[in-house]
Amino acid sequence: MFRIGNVQLASNLLLAPIARYCDLAFRLVVRPLGGLGLAYTELINPRGLLERTPQSMRLISTEPADQPLAVQLCGCRADELAEAARWCEAQGFAVIDLNMGCPVKKVWQRGGGAAMLRDPETAARVAEAIVKAVRIPVTVKIRLGWDDSTIVAPELATALEAVGIAAIAVHARTVAQRFSGPARLDEIARVVRAVRNIPVIGNGDVRSPADARAMIERTGCAAVMIGRYALREPWVFRDTHALLTNGTVPPPPSVDERIALMNRQFEHLLRLHGERRAMLAFRQRVTWYASKLGIRRIACEPLRHALHADEYWRWIATVPEIAGATASDR
Ligand SMILES: Cc1cc2nc3c(=O)[nH]c(=O)nc-3n(C[C@H](O)[C@H](O)[C@H](O)COP(=O)(O)O)c2cc1C
The missing domain is CATH 1.10.1200 (Non-ribosomal Peptide Synthetase Peptidyl Carrier Protein; Chain A)
Structure with a gap:
C-alpha cells in the first residue's frame, strides 16, 4: 500500500500524464488490468477550466471506473491555480498535481511548466497557494532543472515539502535534455535525500518491471511513474506489482x-x-x-x-x- 497525504492507493505504481495519449479511453483499459495505484489527467490550463472551455472539459472528463485520478494543472498564476484546484476538489478528484516540468516552449514562455524550475522560491509560493486552497493532497511533478548547470530538484523538493506538498514526482532529466539521454537515477536519489517525510515518485525510462524495481532499489524512491512504455505495454503495472510483491512476473498476455x-x-x-x-x-x-x-x-x-x-x-x-x-x- 502507498499513500499520498491521506489518500490510500492500491499500489506505488503510477501512470504518467502524457498529453493526447494517457486520456480517459486509455485509463479505462489500463485500470482493470491491475497493479495501478494512481493515474493523472494530462496537463490542463487552469484558466481553461475556470472558463469551462470545451477542450478543458474534455481533458478533465472522467468516469467512476477511472478512479483514483489526479488532475494535473499547468499555469503560473497562484490565484487562478488555487481557484481551479478548489473547483477540481468540489468535482471529487483525489489529488491535484502541479506541472513544473513541461519543456514545450509555448507553455514555459507563459511562465508555466518548466519555467518554474528557474525560480524555485516563486514556484514554492505558487504551490503553497494551491495547498492552502484545498483539503485534498497537492503534488508536484518536476524535472531536475533547466540544464546541467542549474540542477534545482533537491532544493526545490525541500521548499515544496516545507509549503505542504504531499509528494513529488521527478522526471530524471533536465529541460535541456528533453527526452534524450538516459534518465539519471542518482539525481532522483538526491531528491529522496532532500525531503524528510513525503514520498518521492521516480520517473523516466522505465521499460520493464525490472527497471521499476531497479529504480526503487537504486534511488530509494517510494513509487514509480511509468509513461511511454505503458502505452505499448499496458500490462506493465500488473507485472511490476507482481514482481515487487511476490518476486515473479505473470505470463504475458495472449x-x-x-x-x-x-x-x-x-x-x-x-x-x-x-x-x-x-x-x-x-x-x-x-x-x-x-x-x-x-x-x-x-x-x-x-x-x-x-x-x-x-x-x-x-x-x-x-x-x-x-x-x-x-x-x-x-
Ligand atoms: C507526448 C508526451 C506528452 C507528455 N505530456 C505530459 C503532460 O501532460 N504532463 C506531464 O507532467 N508530463 C508529460 N509528459 C512527460 C511524461 O509524463 C514523463 O515524465 C516522461 O515521458 C518520462 O517518463 P517515461 O520515460 O516513463 O515516458 C509527456 C511526455 C510525452 C512523450
Missing part, C-alpha cells in the same frame, strides 16, 4: 487479450469522441500495439488515412499477422 484490449480502447474512443476524432486518435496507438503483436508497420498503412470505424474493424479481422497467429498463442 494475442487475443492484446487484441481485445486494443478493441476496447477503440470502442471507448468512439463512445467518448465520435468516429472522426476516434480514428485520428487511434492511428498512432495501433502501431504501438501492433509492434507487440508482431504486426509489421507496413501492415498498419491502411489505417493511416482511415476515417471510418468500419475500416478499423475490417483491418483487425483481416491483418495477416493476427489471422495467422498460432493456435497455442490464441
Whole structure:
C-alpha cells in the first residue's frame, strides 16, 4: 500500500500524464488490468477550466471506473491555480498535481511548466497557494532543472515539502535534455535525500518491471511513474506489482487479450469522441500495439488515412499477422 497525504492507493505504481495519449479511453483499459495505484489527467490550463472551455472539459472528463485520478494543472498564476484546484476538489478528484516540468516552449514562455524550475522560491509560493486552497493532497511533478548547470530538484523538493506538498514526482532529466539521454537515477536519489517525510515518485525510462524495481532499489524512491512504455505495454503495472510483491512476473498476455484490449480502447474512443476524432486518435496507438503483436508497420498503412470505424474493424479481422497467429498463442 502507498499513500499520498491521506489518500490510500492500491499500489506505488503510477501512470504518467502524457498529453493526447494517457486520456480517459486509455485509463479505462489500463485500470482493470491491475497493479495501478494512481493515474493523472494530462496537463490542463487552469484558466481553461475556470472558463469551462470545451477542450478543458474534455481533458478533465472522467468516469467512476477511472478512479483514483489526479488532475494535473499547468499555469503560473497562484490565484487562478488555487481557484481551479478548489473547483477540481468540489468535482471529487483525489489529488491535484502541479506541472513544473513541461519543456514545450509555448507553455514555459507563459511562465508555466518548466519555467518554474528557474525560480524555485516563486514556484514554492505558487504551490503553497494551491495547498492552502484545498483539503485534498497537492503534488508536484518536476524535472531536475533547466540544464546541467542549474540542477534545482533537491532544493526545490525541500521548499515544496516545507509549503505542504504531499509528494513529488521527478522526471530524471533536465529541460535541456528533453527526452534524450538516459534518465539519471542518482539525481532522483538526491531528491529522496532532500525531503524528510513525503514520498518521492521516480520517473523516466522505465521499460520493464525490472527497471521499476531497479529504480526503487537504486534511488530509494517510494513509487514509480511509468509513461511511454505503458502505452505499448499496458500490462506493465500488473507485472511490476507482481514482481515487487511476490518476486515473479505473470505470463504475458495472449494475442487475443492484446487484441481485445486494443478493441476496447477503440470502442471507448468512439463512445467518448465520435468516429472522426476516434480514428485520428487511434492511428498512432495501433502501431504501438501492433509492434507487440508482431504486426509489421507496413501492415498498419491502411489505417493511416482511415476515417471510418468500419475500416478499423475490417483491418483487425483481416491483418495477416493476427489471422495467422498460432493456435497455442490464441
Ligand atoms: C507526448 C508526451 C506528452 C507528455 N505530456 C505530459 C503532460 O501532460 N504532463 C506531464 O507532467 N508530463 C508529460 N509528459 C512527460 C511524461 O509524463 C514523463 O515524465 C516522461 O515521458 C518520462 O517518463 P517515461 O520515460 O516513463 O515516458 C509527456 C511526455 C510525452 C512523450
